Amino acid sequence: MAPGPQAQATLAPPAPAFARRTLADRESVLGTLMLAPALAYVILLVGVPFALAILLSFSSATAGSLDFTWAGLRNFAKLLGDPQFHRALGNTLRFMLVSQVLVMVLAVSAAHVLDAAFVGKRVVRSLLLLPWAAPVALASMAWVWIFDSTFSVVNWTLKVLGLLPGWLYWFGEPGLATVAIITVHVWRMFPFATVIVLAGMSVIPQDVREAAVVDGAGFFRRLFHVNLPMLLPVVTVAVVFGVVFTATDFSVVWLLTRGGPYNSTHVLATLAFQRGILGANLGEGAAVALFLLPVLLVAAVVMLRLARRAEVGT
Amino acid sequence: MSGRAAVRVAKRAALYTAAVAFTVFAVFPFYWMFLTAFKQNRDLYVGATNLQHVPWIFNDPPTLDHVRLLFFNTPYLVWVKNTALVGAAVVAITLVVAVPAGYSLARLAGRWGERLGIGIFLTYLVPPTLLFIPFARVISVLGLQNQLGALVLVYPTFTIPFCTWLMMGFFRAVPRDLEEQAMIDGYSRLAVIGKVVLPLAVPGMLTVVIFAFTLVLQEFVYALTFISQVERMTLSLGVPVALVRGDVFYWGSLMAACLITSLPIAVLYSSFIDRFIAGLTAGAVKG
Numbered sequence: 001m002a003p004g005p006q007a008q009a010t011l012a013p014p015a016p017a018f019a020r021r022t023l024a025d026r027e028s029v030l031g032t033l034m035l036a037p038a039l040a041y042v043i044l045l046v047g048v049p050f051a052l053a054i055l056l057s058f059s060s061a062t063a064g065s066l067d068f069t070w071a072g073l074r075n076f077a078k079l080l081g082d083p084q085f086h087r088a089l090g091n092t093l094r095f096m097l098v099s100q101v102l103v104m105v106l107a108v109s110a111a112h113v114l115d116a117a118f119v120g121k122r123v124v125r126s127l128l129l130l131p132w133a134a135p136v137a138l139a140s141m142a143w144v145w146i147f148d149s150t151f152s153v154v155n156w157t158l159k160v161l162g163l164l165p166g167w168l169y170w171f172g173e174p175g176l177a178t179v180a181i182i183t184v185h186v187w188r189m190f191p192f193a194t195v196i197v198l199a200g201m202s203v204i205p206q207d208v209r210e211a212a213v214v215d216g217a218g219f220f221r222r223l224f225h226v227n228l229p230m231l232l233p234v235v236t237v238a239v240v241f242g243v244v245f246t247a248t249d250f251s252v253v254w255l256l257t258r259g260g261p262y263n264s265t266h267v268l269a270t271l272a273f274q275r276g277i278l279g280a281n282l283g284e285g286a287a288v289a290l291f292l293l294p295v296l297l298v299a300a301v302v303m304l305r306l307a308r309r310a311e312v313g314t
Numbered sequence: 315m316s317g318r319a320a321v322r323v324a325k326r327a328a329l330y331t332a333a334v335a336f337t338v339f340a341v342f343p344f345y346w347m348f349l350t351a352f353k354q355n356r357d358l359y360v361g362a363t364n365l366q367h368v369p370w371i372f373n374d375p376p377t378l379d380h381v382r383l384l385f386f387n388t389p390y391l392v393w394v395k396n397t398a399l400v401g402a403a404v405v406a407i408t409l410v411v412a413v414p415a416g417y418s419l420a421r422l423a424g425r426w427g428e429r430l431g432i433g434i435f436l437t438y439l440v441p442p443t444l445l446f447i448p449f450a451r452v453i454s455v456l457g458l459q460n461q462l463g464a465l466v467l468v469y470p471t472f473t474i475p476f477c478t479w480l481m482m483g484f485f486r487a488v489p490r491d492l493e494e495q496a497m498i499d500g501y502s503r504l505a506v507i508g509k510v511v512l513p514l515a516v517p518g519m520l521t522v523v524i525f526a527f528t529l530v531l532q533e534f535v536y537a538l539t540f541i542s543q544v545e546r547m548t549l550s551l552g553v554p555v556a557l558v559r560g561d562v563f564y565w566g567s568l569m570a571a572c573l574i575t576s577l578p579i580a581v582l583y584s585s586f587i588d589r590f591i592a593g594l595t596a597g598a599v600k601g
Contacts, residue, residue, distance in 0.1 A: 026502075028424075030503060031421075031424075034422065035418040037410070037411045039415075039430075041411055042434055042475060045470070046440055053447060063451075066454070066455065109336075110332075113332045113333050118326075118330060124336070128336060130340055131340050133528070133584050134579065134580045135531050135579060136534065137534040137551070138553055138554065138575055138576050139343060139576065141554045142346055145563075145568070151360075156362035159363070187340070187343070195588075250442070272446075272447060273535075273538075273539075277450060286447045286448065290444070303435075
């Protein structure tokens with residue numbers, strides 16, 4: 001029977017509600033299905049290996065066989081009494097801190113340069129990005145060649161300028177090797193930090209800057225009282241990534257020095273590789289690498305804070 | 315008046331000096347690759363103690379010998395092929411997994427989306443340095459040592475988190491109204507994704523392709539851990555590790571390889587860097 005206008009009015013509303021509910025149901029199924037592969041990948045191939053890394057560090061597993069013998073805290077106890085490990089831990093922190101301080105100073109200066117208007121700015125900007133964009137292993141080899149003990153162009157130039165009385169064996173002496181490693185870290189990371197800082201500067205409201213100029217604030221006052229405070233969140237991101245990338249770096253140190261001379265420049269990553277892979281002692285290698293965890297946890301907490309701040313919208 | 319002009323000139327001069335200094339520092343190793351790649355050996359291997367011989371310029375005419383040696387007498391082209399294979403496979407896996415996940419997090423996962431998204435992004439902070447040892451065991455259990463498959467399996471662990479995050483950002487930027495309008499017109503959500511959202515997300519997917527590929531080219535630790543056979547190496551492993559004769563590096567060919575490999579990647583990467591930075595700083599920068 002044909003429904004009257006009354007019936008239609010009462011019948012009509014449920015229809016969209018019903019349709020909407022099935023749609024919503026299907027959407028949550030769809031959402032889960034679309035997300036599942038990514039979650040599975042991350043859980044199976046980051047989460048599980050991560051757990052395995054912790055398990056291995058409590059074992060005496062070796063690379064040759066598939067055995068898994070519980071070793072308790074023996075790996076850690078051994079490391080704590082091992083001067084080479086102390087050195088690696090210290091180097092990791094030292095390389096990271098020194099290079100990050102230099103990176104931030106260079107990056108804030110370079111960002112201020114790039115923020116000004118000048119001829120050739122676009123070219124300069126894209127050239128500055130090269131160190132970050134080039135594959136790190138290949139760029140490191142260029143530096144190995146630059147610091148070569150016989151053919152070093154650095155030595156030649158210093159000699160010609162009359163600044164070098166003796167000779168610098170860059171990878172033959174712990175102090176010089178450290179300088180070389182930090183140089184490469186700074187070279188590689190400062191472009192990355194520069195671009196991040198520059199992105200932050202571009203959103204400082206123009207009227208705030210102009211007000212500071214009108215009020216007669218000089219360059220350094222503007223830098224420390226206006227720009228840097230407003231840049232703080234973005235500088236934090238740059239520092240967090242810089243810290244994570246340098247603290248966990250393996251390629252630069254391995255290719256430049258292999259941890260030498262006399263194992264003086266090992267960092268946690270290279271020592272873990274030497275013990276765990278080359279020395280086939282997986283358990284000990286895993287224990288060494290695990291000491292990176294505190295750095296990563298701090299980084300994760302800072303990132304979460306920033307994300308929450310953005311969510312709240314302050 | 316003239317004092318003020320002098321200050322202005324001094325400021326400009328300082329600005330240009332700083333710009334030049336930064337550029338020289340950044341570019342110098344690439345210039346050095348270039349010089350080394352094309353110098354004749356007698357121009358190249360002059361000890362730095364010889365102060366009369368200026369290493370900063372070509373003292374003899376440039377040569378293509380090192381490049382020729384690289385292409386025809388070293389496994390360089392095999393490494394190029396391996397890298398392309400691994401890169402293509404990893405890019406494909408990343409697209410298939412990260413694009414739907416990004417959409418789901420942006421639109422379908424509701425208030426959990428944000429948190430899951432941040433969670434997935436944070437796994438990007440878990441470095442290969444922490445995982446190469448457990449992976450060494452996993453790969454040997456799977457029997458994948460010296461197989462490109464090992465790299466194809468492991469590389470998405472860092473491309474997927476980052477690219478999912480990037481795609482989430484891109485999908486958020488697609489106006490909701492467009493999708494809702496299409497759904498009111500009777501399209502299902504899936505059809506809307508196919509017909510409305512994906513075409514708009516093409517630049518995003520292109521970014522994902524570029525980044526996944528460059529991340530693959532950048533990777534060194536996993537490759538060093540899993541691959542020891544020279545013919546199975548990728549560029550970033552083979553060039554620094556296997557371009558040696560005995561203990562001696564072929565510096566000319568080595569630097570040619572570094573230059574030829576780095577420059578295209580660097581140019582490609584630079585052109586997409588702003589999106590990469592936008593992804594990293596999402597939250598810290600608002601504008």
